[in-house]
Amino acid sequence: MKTVQERLKLLPAACLLMICGQLQAAEVELDPSDWGIEEGKECVKCHTKTSAGLAEQWRQSRHAEVGMNCLDCHQADASDVDAIQHEGFTIATIVSPKDCGRCHVNETEQNSSSVHANAVSLITDRMPVMAANLGGKAIIDAGCAQCHGSEVKVKGDGTLDTATWPNSGIGRINPDGSKGSCSSCHGRHAFSKAQARDPSSCMRCHSGPDSPDRAIYEASKHGMAYFAHKEKMNLDSDSWIAGKDYVSAPTCVTCHMGAAGKLPTNHDVGMRNAWNLNTPVSEKQYLVIYEDGDKSEIPASQPVPDRGTEHTKIDGSLGKVKVVVPPDRRRKAMRMVCLECHGKNFATSFMDQFDSVVDLYNEKFGKPAQSIMLDLYDKGLLTPAPFDEPIEFTYWELWHDEGARARHGAAMASPNHTWWEGIYLVSRNFYSKFLPQVRAVAGDEADALISRYVTDVKEHHGWLDNPEKGNPILGYGTRKSGDD
Ligand code: HEC
Ligand code: HEC
Ligand code: HEC
Ligand code: HEC
Ligand code: HEC
Ligand code: HEC
Ligand code: HEC
Ligand code: HEC
Structure with a gap:
C-alpha cells in the first residue's frame, strides 16, 4: 500500500482542473434543425385543451422559445420497451436523461456519473431492511423512491407499472437503462435553470433525518442573507458565477455545483466533498475516476488503486483508473468557492x-x-x-x-x-x-x-x-x- 505522499505523485498536474470539469467534452453545438418536428404541433393543439396548464408551462419555457415541442422530447422508437401508441404517434411518457442527453451532453455525463445516480443502490445495498421491516412495500414506493428513485417497470403493453411510477427520484433507473431524472431538479415543463438554482430545488429531498440540510441552511447566515436578498441573486442570468454575477449569498448550488472564479459549474454534486457525513463513523473519501467517466469513493483507511490499473467499481464491474483525487484536493475545490466572498x-x-x-x-x-x-x-x-x-x-x-x-x-x-x-x-x-x-x-x-x-x-x-x-x-x- 502506498503512502499518501506517494499517491499524490501519481496525480497529474491537471487533476484540480479535472475536478473543475475543464477536461470534459465541449458542449455540442445545438442546431435548430435538430428539433421542431412539424407533427408535434398536433400534440400542442390537443393538449392545450386536455391539459391546458401543462401546455402553458411548456409555452413559457426556453424550449418553446427556441421552437422545441412535445414530440422532440417524447418521441420514441416502436422498439423501445416503454413505447406506446398515442393518437397516431409512437411516444414514451418518460423522457430520460438519455433523451435529454441527445442535446445536453455534458450535463448528462456529469449527472449520470455522480453520487446522485447511485441513490437507488443506496437503498438496496446499504439499507435493504429498514423500509421493508418497519414500513412495507407501499412505503418504499411512496416514500424512499420519491427521493431516491425506483427501478421503473414497464408492463407488456408499454405502459408504466403504477407501483414504480410516477416519481422523479434522483437515481431512478429508467426503462432505457439510464439513471436519474432531470426533472428531479428542473421542474417540468419549464425546465428552467433559474428555478434549479434556488435552494428549494434541493431542499425538497434534502430535508429530514436522512439529510437535514434544509433546516441547516435556513438557520445559517447564508440562508439569512439569501432570503433577505433573493432579488439580488440574479437567478435568471445566463452566466451565474459566484462573486461576479451575484455576491449576496451562496445557495446549495453555489457550493456543491456552481461556478466560482475558475471553478466551472458541474452536475456532479459530490466532487467537492472531502468527508462522508452520513455513516456511523465518518471517513475522508478519495474519489476514483475511471476512463469511461464512472466514479467511486474510497474511504481513506482503505488501499487506493494506482492510475492505469483495473479496479472494481460500485456496481461490481471492472474499470480502468484514470485519476485518483485525494480528499484534500476535493476540499480545495470547495474552498475555492468560499474564497470568492471570504478571506x-x-x-x-x-x-x-x-x-x-x-x-x-x-x-x-x-x-x-x-x-x-x-x-x-x-x-x-x-x-x-x-x-x-x-x-x-x-x-x-x-x-x-x-x-x-x-x-x-x-x-x-x-x-x-x-x-x-x-x-x-x-x-x-x-x-x-x-x-x-x-x-x-x-x-x-x-x-x-x-x-x-x-x-x-x-x-x-x-x-x-x-x-x-x-x-x-x-x-x-x-x-x-x-x-x-
Ligand atoms: C387528440 C388529442 C391528443 C393528441 C393529438 C395528443 N394527445 Fe397526449 N393525451 C391526450 C389525452 C386525452 C391524454 C390522457 C389524458 C389523461 O391522462 O388524463 C393524453 C396523455 C398523454 C401522455 C401521458 C401518457 C401516460 O402515460 O399517462 C403523454 C406523455 C402525452 N399525452 C403526450 C403527447 C404527445 C407527445 C403528443 C404528440 C405526439 C400527444 N400527446 C398528442 C390527448 C392527445
Ligand atoms: C424538454 C423535454 C420535454 C418537452 C418539450 C415536453 N415534455 Fe412532457 N415530459 C418531459 C419529462 C422529463 C417528463 C417526466 C416524465 C418522467 O420522467 O417521469 C414529462 C412528462 C409528461 C407527461 C406525464 C407527466 C404528467 O405530469 O402528467 C405528460 C402528459 C407530458 N409530459 C406531456 C407533454 C406535452 C403535451 C408536451 C408539449 C406541450 C410536453 N410534454 C413537452 C419532458 C418533456
Ligand atoms: C425526503 C427525501 C428522502 C426520503 C423520503 C428518503 N431518503 Fe434516504 N436519503 C435522502 C437524501 C437526500 C440522502 C443523502 C444524505 C446525504 O448524503 O447527506 C439520503 C441518504 C440515505 C442513505 C445513506 C445513509 C443515510 O442514511 O444517510 C440511505 C441508506 C437511505 N437514504 C435510505 C433510505 C430509505 C431506505 C428510505 C425509505 C425508508 C429513505 N432513504 C427515504 C433523502 C430521502
Ligand atoms: C441536482 C439538481 C439537478 C439535476 C438532477 C439536473 N440539473 Fe441541470 N441544472 C441544475 C442547476 C442548479 C443548474 C444551473 C447551474 C448553474 O448555473 O450553475 C442547471 C443547469 C442546466 C442546464 C443549463 C446549462 C447552461 O449552462 O445554460 C442544462 C441544459 C441542464 N441543467 C440540463 C440538465 C439535464 C439534461 C439533466 C439530467 C441529465 C439535469 N440538468 C439534471 C440542477 C440540476
Ligand atoms: C432536441 C434538443 C434538446 C432536447 C432533447 C432537450 N433540450 Fe434542453 N435545451 C435545448 C436548447 C436548444 C436549449 C436552449 C439553449 C440556450 O438557451 O441557448 C435548451 C435549454 C435547456 C435548459 C436551460 C433553460 C433555461 O432556463 O435557460 C435546461 C435546464 C434544459 N434545456 C434541460 C433539458 C432537459 C431536462 C431535457 C430532457 C427532459 C432537455 N433539456 C431536452 C435543447 C434540447
Ligand atoms: C429527488 C431528490 C433529490 C434532489 C432534488 C436533490 N438531491 Fe442531493 N441527494 C439525494 C439523495 C437520495 C442523495 C444520496 C445519494 C447517494 O449518496 O448515492 C443525495 C446526495 C447529495 C449529496 C452528497 C454527495 C456525497 O458526496 O455524498 C450532495 C452534496 C447533494 N445531494 C446535493 C444536492 C444539491 C445541491 C441539490 C440541488 C441542486 C440536490 N442535491 C438535489 C436526493 C436529492
Ligand atoms: C457555503 C457553502 C455551502 C452551502 C450554501 C451548502 N453547503 Fe452543503 N456542504 C458544504 C460543505 C463545506 C460540506 C462538507 C463537505 C465535506 O465533506 O468536506 C457540505 C456537506 C453537504 C452534504 C453532505 C455530503 C456528505 O459528504 O455526506 C450534503 C448532502 C449537502 N451539503 C447538501 C446541501 C444542501 C441541500 C444545501 C442547501 C440547502 C447545502 N448543502 C448548502 C457547503 C455548503
Ligand atoms: C456568494 C458569497 C459567499 C460565498 C461563496 C460563501 N459565503 Fe459565507 N457568507 C457570505 C455572507 C454574505 C455572509 C454573511 C456575512 C456576515 O454578515 O457576517 C457569510 C457568512 C458566513 C459565515 C458566518 C460568519 C459569521 O460571522 O457568523 C461562515 C462561517 C461562512 N460564511 C462560511 C463560508 C464557507 C465555509 C464558504 C465556502 C464553503 C462560504 N462561506 C461561501 C457569503 C458567501
Whole structure:
C-alpha cells in the first residue's frame, strides 16, 4: 500500500482542473434543425385543451422559445420497451436523461456519473431492511423512491407499472437503462435553470433525518442573507458565477455545483466533498475516476488503486483508473468557492472547526457505540434481526439522526444544529439511553464493555469519574434560598 505522499505523485498536474470539469467534452453545438418536428404541433393543439396548464408551462419555457415541442422530447422508437401508441404517434411518457442527453451532453455525463445516480443502490445495498421491516412495500414506493428513485417497470403493453411510477427520484433507473431524472431538479415543463438554482430545488429531498440540510441552511447566515436578498441573486442570468454575477449569498448550488472564479459549474454534486457525513463513523473519501467517466469513493483507511490499473467499481464491474483525487484536493475545490466572498484564513479556520466536530463525534460517540454494537452482535447478546430491540433504534438515531445533523450543521455553519439539535442529543442518547440499554442487554459483561470503549477513554469520558463540586443543573435558573 502506498503512502499518501506517494499517491499524490501519481496525480497529474491537471487533476484540480479535472475536478473543475475543464477536461470534459465541449458542449455540442445545438442546431435548430435538430428539433421542431412539424407533427408535434398536433400534440400542442390537443393538449392545450386536455391539459391546458401543462401546455402553458411548456409555452413559457426556453424550449418553446427556441421552437422545441412535445414530440422532440417524447418521441420514441416502436422498439423501445416503454413505447406506446398515442393518437397516431409512437411516444414514451418518460423522457430520460438519455433523451435529454441527445442535446445536453455534458450535463448528462456529469449527472449520470455522480453520487446522485447511485441513490437507488443506496437503498438496496446499504439499507435493504429498514423500509421493508418497519414500513412495507407501499412505503418504499411512496416514500424512499420519491427521493431516491425506483427501478421503473414497464408492463407488456408499454405502459408504466403504477407501483414504480410516477416519481422523479434522483437515481431512478429508467426503462432505457439510464439513471436519474432531470426533472428531479428542473421542474417540468419549464425546465428552467433559474428555478434549479434556488435552494428549494434541493431542499425538497434534502430535508429530514436522512439529510437535514434544509433546516441547516435556513438557520445559517447564508440562508439569512439569501432570503433577505433573493432579488439580488440574479437567478435568471445566463452566466451565474459566484462573486461576479451575484455576491449576496451562496445557495446549495453555489457550493456543491456552481461556478466560482475558475471553478466551472458541474452536475456532479459530490466532487467537492472531502468527508462522508452520513455513516456511523465518518471517513475522508478519495474519489476514483475511471476512463469511461464512472466514479467511486474510497474511504481513506482503505488501499487506493494506482492510475492505469483495473479496479472494481460500485456496481461490481471492472474499470480502468484514470485519476485518483485525494480528499484534500476535493476540499480545495470547495474552498475555492468560499474564497470568492471570504478571506483565506477565514475559510481555512472554518474548515478546521468543522473537521474538529467530525473528529469529536467520531472519537467520543461514533466509534465507541459502533464497537459496542459489534461486540453485542458477536457475543449473541442481540438477535441478528435489525430493529427488533430498543437499543437498535437508539443506536440508529445516535449516528443517523442527531449524529448526521451535528456533522452537517458544522459543515454548513448552523451552530444550532451542531450543538442543540446535534451533539447535545447525541450525548443525551449516549449517556442516558444507549449505555443503560447496553447494561440491560449485556448483564455481567456490560462493565467490561463499557470501561473498554467508554470510561477508560479518559480524554472524552473522564468527567464521569470527576463529579463537579455542586450541581449546576440544580442551581441553574433557580434562586438560592436567602436571596430575598
Ligand atoms: C387528440 C388529442 C391528443 C393528441 C393529438 C395528443 N394527445 Fe397526449 N393525451 C391526450 C389525452 C386525452 C391524454 C390522457 C389524458 C389523461 O391522462 O388524463 C393524453 C396523455 C398523454 C401522455 C401521458 C401518457 C401516460 O402515460 O399517462 C403523454 C406523455 C402525452 N399525452 C403526450 C403527447 C404527445 C407527445 C403528443 C404528440 C405526439 C400527444 N400527446 C398528442 C390527448 C392527445
Ligand atoms: C424538454 C423535454 C420535454 C418537452 C418539450 C415536453 N415534455 Fe412532457 N415530459 C418531459 C419529462 C422529463 C417528463 C417526466 C416524465 C418522467 O420522467 O417521469 C414529462 C412528462 C409528461 C407527461 C406525464 C407527466 C404528467 O405530469 O402528467 C405528460 C402528459 C407530458 N409530459 C406531456 C407533454 C406535452 C403535451 C408536451 C408539449 C406541450 C410536453 N410534454 C413537452 C419532458 C418533456
Ligand atoms: C425526503 C427525501 C428522502 C426520503 C423520503 C428518503 N431518503 Fe434516504 N436519503 C435522502 C437524501 C437526500 C440522502 C443523502 C444524505 C446525504 O448524503 O447527506 C439520503 C441518504 C440515505 C442513505 C445513506 C445513509 C443515510 O442514511 O444517510 C440511505 C441508506 C437511505 N437514504 C435510505 C433510505 C430509505 C431506505 C428510505 C425509505 C425508508 C429513505 N432513504 C427515504 C433523502 C430521502
Ligand atoms: C441536482 C439538481 C439537478 C439535476 C438532477 C439536473 N440539473 Fe441541470 N441544472 C441544475 C442547476 C442548479 C443548474 C444551473 C447551474 C448553474 O448555473 O450553475 C442547471 C443547469 C442546466 C442546464 C443549463 C446549462 C447552461 O449552462 O445554460 C442544462 C441544459 C441542464 N441543467 C440540463 C440538465 C439535464 C439534461 C439533466 C439530467 C441529465 C439535469 N440538468 C439534471 C440542477 C440540476
Ligand atoms: C432536441 C434538443 C434538446 C432536447 C432533447 C432537450 N433540450 Fe434542453 N435545451 C435545448 C436548447 C436548444 C436549449 C436552449 C439553449 C440556450 O438557451 O441557448 C435548451 C435549454 C435547456 C435548459 C436551460 C433553460 C433555461 O432556463 O435557460 C435546461 C435546464 C434544459 N434545456 C434541460 C433539458 C432537459 C431536462 C431535457 C430532457 C427532459 C432537455 N433539456 C431536452 C435543447 C434540447
Ligand atoms: C429527488 C431528490 C433529490 C434532489 C432534488 C436533490 N438531491 Fe442531493 N441527494 C439525494 C439523495 C437520495 C442523495 C444520496 C445519494 C447517494 O449518496 O448515492 C443525495 C446526495 C447529495 C449529496 C452528497 C454527495 C456525497 O458526496 O455524498 C450532495 C452534496 C447533494 N445531494 C446535493 C444536492 C444539491 C445541491 C441539490 C440541488 C441542486 C440536490 N442535491 C438535489 C436526493 C436529492
Ligand atoms: C457555503 C457553502 C455551502 C452551502 C450554501 C451548502 N453547503 Fe452543503 N456542504 C458544504 C460543505 C463545506 C460540506 C462538507 C463537505 C465535506 O465533506 O468536506 C457540505 C456537506 C453537504 C452534504 C453532505 C455530503 C456528505 O459528504 O455526506 C450534503 C448532502 C449537502 N451539503 C447538501 C446541501 C444542501 C441541500 C444545501 C442547501 C440547502 C447545502 N448543502 C448548502 C457547503 C455548503
Ligand atoms: C456568494 C458569497 C459567499 C460565498 C461563496 C460563501 N459565503 Fe459565507 N457568507 C457570505 C455572507 C454574505 C455572509 C454573511 C456575512 C456576515 O454578515 O457576517 C457569510 C457568512 C458566513 C459565515 C458566518 C460568519 C459569521 O460571522 O457568523 C461562515 C462561517 C461562512 N460564511 C462560511 C463560508 C464557507 C465555509 C464558504 C465556502 C464553503 C462560504 N462561506 C461561501 C457569503 C458567501
